[in-house]
Amino acid sequence: MRLAYYPGCSLEGSGMEYGMSTERTAEILGIELVELDDWNCCGATSGHNTNKLLSLSLPARNLAIAEQMGLPMLAPCAACYNRHRTAEHVIKHDPEMRETIAQVIEMDIQGTTETVSILDVLANQIGIEQIASKVTKPLLGMKAVCYYGCLLVRPVEHTGFDDSEDPQTMDRIVRALGAETLDWAHKTECCGASLVTSRPEVGNRMLYEILRNAKATGAECIVTACPLCGMNLDMRQGAVEKEFDTKFDLPVYYVTELVALAAGESRKAVGIDRHFVEAGRYLDEVEKRAENIKAEKEAQAQAKAAAQSKDTNEQTAGDPEARQKKIDAMIKAFEKNPDKMAKRLIDDEERAAVLLEVISEDSKKAARLAELMVDNAEKASKAADAFVTAELKKRAK
C-alpha cells in the first residue's frame, strides 16, 4: 500500500511520539508513506473560528498537492484529518465554493483525492488479521480504554469510517495486540482541545471528567489517535490531579505506539521515553503479566498432556521407548512447575508445600515421582505422601 503522508505540525512537535510510531507502524505493515512536498498547516480550529474561506483554502493547498501525486492522503492527526475531510467535502459538493478556493490557492483542485485516518487504514484497509499476524510481543494483561475524542468520528458526513457514539476500530486494533479494552462512557467526549490553553478552568475540568471515567471503569491506561488529546491527557494530567486533589497515574499511549511495540519495536524508537506520565513502568508490568499468562497456559497444556498420557498408560506399558519419553516429559514438568506438580500429587495445601521443598532439593525424588506418575498415578500419590511424612519426621527430630 502506498499513501501520501501528511504528518501535520503536531507530529513534528508536541505529538512527536505519534509521528515516530506512525512511521514505524507503517514500515512493519508494509505501508509506503510518501511525505507531501512542502505541506502547510491546516489552520486547525483557529482557522474555522476565524474565517471560513481561509479554513477551507489552507487544507485545499495540501489536497491539491496530494492530487498531483495521485495518492490517498494519510493524516494521523485527528484535527488535520477533520479539516482536510471538511475541505474535501466542500470541494466535492459545492462547485461554486470549489471555484473560489481554486482562485485563492491558484492551483487546480478537483476533489479526486481522499484523506484517510490511521484507524481507517489499520482496521479497515490493512485489516485486523494482518495486524495480529505481526504481533510477537502480545500486550497480554493490559487493561486499556480507547479514547477517540471528537474529530475522528464527527461529523459523520465528513468522517464516516466508524460509529460516532460507540466507535470500535481502535478497540479492535488494540485487542488484536493482545490487550483487553474496556467499554466506557467518555470514548468520544471532547478533551477541551485548545481550551486548556485559552480557558484552563474550562479545559481542565473536561480533562478531569475523562480521566475520572477511565479510572472508574478500571482502566490502567488510555489509548488515543489524536496528538492534541494525547498531549492534553498526558502533559496536563499532573496539573489536573493537583487542581482536583486526586491521583490518576494513567499512562497515555498512541495506538501506533502499541502496534509497533507489540510487533517487537523498541520503546525508544516509538518515543515512550518522551511521555510526561511515566509510560515505561506500566509496560514492564504488562510484560510480567504476559509472561505469567503464557506460563499458565503452558502448564495447563502440560497438565492436559499428562492426563492424556495417564489414559494410555496401559498401552505404553509394553513399549519402553514411549514410556521413557513420557517420563522425560514429566520430569521436565517437575522442573518447570514444581508447585503445580506438588499440588497434583497431594490435595492438602500444607503437605503439598512440604513436598515442593522436598522435590526442589532432591531431583532424584522428583524423577522417581515422575516415573511413578507415568506408570500408576495412585502409587505416585502414596509415594509423595510417604516423602512428606518422612520429611516431617526428620524435621521433628
Add this chain to the structure above:
Amino acid sequence: MKLIPACEADQQLIRRLEAEAGTNVNLCYQCGKCSAGCPAAFAMDYPPRQVIRLLQLGMVKQALKAESIWICASCETCSTRCPRGVDIASLMDTLRREALRQGLITDKKVAAFNQAFLTGVKLFGRTYEAGLLLQHNLKTMQPFKDAQYGLPMMKRGKISVLPTKIKNRDHIKKIFDKVQQLGGE
C-alpha cells in the same frame, strides 16, 4: 432576560448567518439534547439550546455577545445528536466569525489564541508552537502561563525555540491576502 422586539435588520442578519452556517434555527423544537450532551455547557452563560432560542427570538446581539460561543470547543456532539438536524456547531462557528467582524468579542482569550495561532501559520506556513504560547501569554497579560511546561517540552525534544518554515511561504501569504480580499476581513 430583557425581551426586546426584533427589528428587520436583526432578522436579516440571522438569515445571513443561517445561510453561512448551512442550517435553519427554526427547525429547533428546544428539546435540549444539544445542551445535555455538550461537554462545555457547565461553563456557558447560555447553553447551546438557549443560543438557538435567542436566534429564534431575533435576539442576535445577545447571541453574538454570549460567552458560550467562545467556550464551545467545536466538538460537534450537538450537531451529531440533534434530532432535527440543526447544525449547531456550524452555527457557533458562524457566530464567532460574525462577532469578530463586529468587534463584539466577549472572550478575548480565545480570540487572542486564534490570532496568535494564525499569525504563525501566515508567517511560516506551519504552527509555531513556542511562538504561539509566548504571543498568547503576552497578549493576554499572563506571561508565566504554562511556563512550567516549557523546559520539560524542550527536554523531550517536543518544542523548538525556532519555527519550522515551509519553502513556499509566499504562497501561504498570498492565500491569506486573497482570502482577505474575497472575504472582506
